[in-house]
Amino acid sequence: MQIKVVLKVAALGCSLLASVAAAGEFDAKQVDAIFARTPAQADGVYRYGFPRSDLNVVVDGVTIKSALALGGWVAFRPAHGQAAIMGDLVVTESEANPVMTTLLWGGIQVTALHNHLLRASQPIFYMHVAGHGEASKLAETIRAALALTKTPPAPSAAPSRDLPPLDLDATKIDEALGTKGKVNGGVYQFSIPRADRVAEGDMVVPASMGSANVINFQPTGDGKAAIAGDIAALGSEVVELTTALRANGIEVAIIHNHMLNEEPRTFYVHFWAHDDAVKLAVALWAALDKTNVSRK
Structure with a gap:
């Protein structure tokens, strides 16, 4: 028995804010629940972090912290009753194509794929994404794509404590x-x-x-x-x-x-x-x- 799968891929040449029929108001709390994360908020934007703390990447003898150059993220902004998104996901060489395929199937544009670092101890790529639509559906597609990677879950809330000062002026x-x-x-x-x-x-x-x-x-x-x-x-x-x-x-x-x-x-x-x-x-x-x- 043959099963025909129809792929609906967003046209890469279209504008991010092409006219789309509204499918409900933007609900940040719903997106929070899908990602199991709390966003940073600024300029009316909800930005979710997906740091790759699982990766051990070394450049010129320096072990790279996720906050230096391994910090994936996706930002949501209310737009026309729905949401516009942009982001940058961190993927390994073997993860790149499965992640891209899942995003495209879900109607999310992949607008760039590139490296950030030279001489890294393992190949790491950065996948820029964009889209417009119902916030929960966009979030579910991103979650499905990230599930194909080893991106760690959000850390449990830890009790606040004084952190050592950075060794910098x-x-x-x-x-x-x-x-x-x-x-x-x-x-x-x-x-x-x-x-x-x-x-x-x-x-x-x-x-x-x-x-x-x-x-x-x-x-x-x-x-x-x-x-x-x-x-x-x-x-x-x-x-x-x-x-x-x-x-x-x-x-x-x-x-x-x-x-x-x-x-x-x-x-x-x-x-x-x-x-x-x-x-x-x-x-x-x-x-x-x-x-x-x-x-x-």
Whole structure:
């Protein structure tokens, strides 16, 4: 007996906010229950983290913390009575195609697949996703895709306790980058927006949905840190940006797009270095200064 399976794949060329019949209001609590996670909230966006703490990835002798470069996430934003989503899932080489297939079958676009790091001890890929529809159905598709990976479940709530300070001069790093970072998973993190806006169709893509510059410092001792992240740049800014990074000893790992139909067309330049943390912060600002970064 033959069974015919009809695959309904979302057209990759369509706008993220193409007109869709409403199927109920956005319900964040329902999505919370599907993911068994609590989101971070900002700019009307609900962002769920899926860190790959199960992976043991080493670059240049540094064991990578999930908050440095292995932090998958999906952000939901209410849109036209439904939800728009964007995200970046961390997958291994063997997980990539099963995860992609499940997402496509569920009507979620896969807009990019790439690496973040060079010389990693095992191949790790980052799959950008986007979609628009009923929030619970989108969440169920993402959960089904993640079930094909070894992404750990959300940790149980632990009693709050004082954490040891990072072995970094956070004050000088903040001064160099013109803003204050935050500690997450043993990593000092920055999200620095551009001064202009990125939009897909009639939806502005806020920083919390992936349009910001992301800079992470992982302390390695004696004031040093491994840095990773990505800087958002227009096509006209990419050459000066990458030149500034290389002139200051920061490695360019990949240059790519996250979205399919954004305006203006935006490229994301991933970087890596391991050196004195303050020195690297000064160098990163010299590179950011070649772009239209927010200077608030």
